[in-house]
Each structure stands twice: as C-alpha cells, then as structure tokens.
Amino acid sequence: TYVDRAGKYITVGNYNTYSSIYYPNSTVGSLQLDVITSLGLTKMDELGNFDSTFNYDYTTKKSFAGANGSVITSAQLYGGQIVLGGTFTTFHGKPASRLVCIDPATGLISDAFSGSTDGPVYKITYNVNTERLVITGNFKHYNGVALNGVAVVKEDGSLDTDILIKPMTEGVPTYCAQLNDGRFIISGTFVKYDNIVRSGFAILNQDGTLAGGYNNTGLFRGRIYGHAEKDVFGATALYLVGNFDRFDNREVGNIVKIVLNK
Numbered sequence: 001t002y003v004d005r006a007g008k009y010i011t012v013g014n015y016n017t018y019s020s021i022y023y024p025n026s027t028v029g030s031l032q033l034d035v036i037t038s039l040g041l042t043k044m045d046e047l048g049n050f051d052s053t054f055n056y057d058y059t060t061k062k063s064f065a066g067a068n069g070s071v072i073t074s075a076q077l078y079g080g081q082i083v084l085g086g087t088f089t090t091f092h093g094k095p096a097s098r099l100v101c102i103d104p105a106t107g108l109i110s111d112a113f114s115g116s117t118d119g120p121v122y123k124i125t126y127n128v129n130t131e132r133l134v135i136t137g138n139f140k141h142y143n144g145v146a147l148n149g150v151a152v153v154k155e156d157g158s159l160d161t162d163i164l165i166k167p168m169t170e171g172v173p174t175y176c177a178q179l180n181d182g183r184f185i186i187s188g189t190f191v192k193y194d195n196i197v198r199s200g201f202a203i204l205n206q207d208g209t210l211a212g213g214y215n216n217t218g219l220f221r222g223r224i225y226g227h228a229e230k231d232v233f234g235a236t237a238l239y240l241v242g243n244f245d246r247f248d249n250r251e252v253g254n255i256v257k258i259v260l261n262k
Contacts, residue, residue: 041055086098
C-alpha cells in the first residue's frame with residue numbers, strides 16, 4: 001500500500017475485487033456489500049471509499065485489465081509513480097515485459113519509467129537518497145542489455161552504466177538493495193559471486209565488486225524481503241527481515257542485525 005500526494009491510499013497485488021460496506025442500505029443485522037471488480041490496483045480515501053477516478057472504466061463499470069501474470073514486487077518513486085514487477089507480460093492489455101510504471105493520479109500506465117526483462121522480477125528496491133532502483137530476478141537481459149539478474153537503474157528506467165553486478169553461479173539473486181553510502185547488499189541462492197565463494201550473501205562496493213573486509217560471513221540460507229538502515233555512532237546498522245533460518249551459518253529466526261563499521 002502506498003500514499004499519494006493527496007493522502008489517498010493505493011493498493012497493489014493479485015486480487016480481483018474491492019469490497020466495502022454500503023451503509024445507506026445496511027442494518028446492524030444485515031450489512032450490504034458494495035463489490036467492484038478491481039484487478040490488483042485500487043485507490044481509496046482514509047475511510048476506505050473507492051476512488052473511481054483511478055484505474056476505473058466507466059463504460060464497463062470495473063477496473064481496466066490487470067496483469068496477465070503475478071505481481072510479485074513494487075516500489076514507489078519520489079515523484080509518486082509506482083513501478084510493478086513480476087511474471088506478467090501485459091498490463092492493461094498492453095505489452096509490459098515483467099515491469100510497468102503506474103501514474104499515481106490516474107492508475108494508468110506511465111511513460112515516466114521504461115524497463116523490461118526477459119525473466120521474472122523478484123524484487124524492486126528504491127533508495128530515495130541515491131535515486132536508484134535495483135531490480136532483481138531470474139533474468140539475463142534488461143532493456144536488451146545482457147546482465148546477471150540485477151539491474152541498477154535511474155528513475156526513468158535507464159541503466160546506470162557505472163554499476164555492474166558481477167556473475168553469480170549455482171543459484172540466482174533474490175534480493176539486492178543500494179545503501180545510503182552507495183554500497184550494496186545482495187542475497188540469493190548463489191554459491192559464488194564473481195567466482196569467489198559467497199554462500200548466499202555479499203556486500204558490494206559502489207561499482208559492484210566485493211567490498212574488502214566485509215565478506216567473511218558463512219552460509220546464508222533463505223530469502224530477504226526487506227531491510228532498514230540506521231547510522232549508529234558512525235557505523236551503518238542493517239536490519240534484515242525475511243524468510244531465512246541461517247546467517248553466518250548460525251541459526252536465526254527471519255530477522256538479523258548486522259553492523260558495517262566504516
């Protein structure tokens with residue numbers, strides 16, 4: 001769920017209907033539901049009232065066509081646009097190869113961001129300080145350029161050619177994010193990063209090379225879903241959350257804190 005500049009809420013996902021209580025026809029013992037076909041993209045106000053000016057076709061009395069596959073991940077840019085990623089190849093009946101950008105005012109496809117991949121997108125992260133998105137998945141090309149499952153892109157969807165994530169072997173990346181100082185964290189099912197053993201987790205320099213002095217942890221097993229970053233007495237504290245049971249080959253319970261001393 002995201003908030004637009006007018007304070008309304010935008011939800012994205014893999015649902016088919018939006019339901020709300022229609023109070024004028026409801027009683028205490030019999031609540032009447034107002035059910036609207038809304039295919040994975042809806043706007044509402046703070047009371048939950050459906051906004052028919054957003055992703056709604058007055059001719060058909062339902063939303064426009066949604067994704068023809070799963071929406072797995074999304075991110076909101078500084079300007080309010082929402083980038084969706086997943087397994088789909090069309091959105092609103094138009095070609096959209098695993099990525100699409102949504103106008104927060106209308107709910108229609110926006111040309112503010114242009115990106116495509118040749119495989120599923122698992123995660124989109126966005127750093128408002130560096131103004132970069134990191135798109136991670138099981139793909140070999142982004143906008144036709146050969147990559148290794150991770151694309152670092154500008155807000156318009158164009159590649160940041162100064163950053164190249166290196167090859168990973170014996171698995172794929174499932175999460176990658178840029179930190180506020182420009183470095184990256186990356187995780188997945190891979191065993192090696194740039195031909196060096198890194199069992200599922202690595203910290204990278206701004207150019208995508210392994211960061212010296214930080215990559216001595218043992219096995220990581222599972223999937224990171226998100227992270228939070230905090231400055232603690234000049235060091236960077238990272239809080240990692242997800243579905244993982246091993247970090248540094250130690251048993252953990254889906255959340256861990258690590259500190260990157262500068």
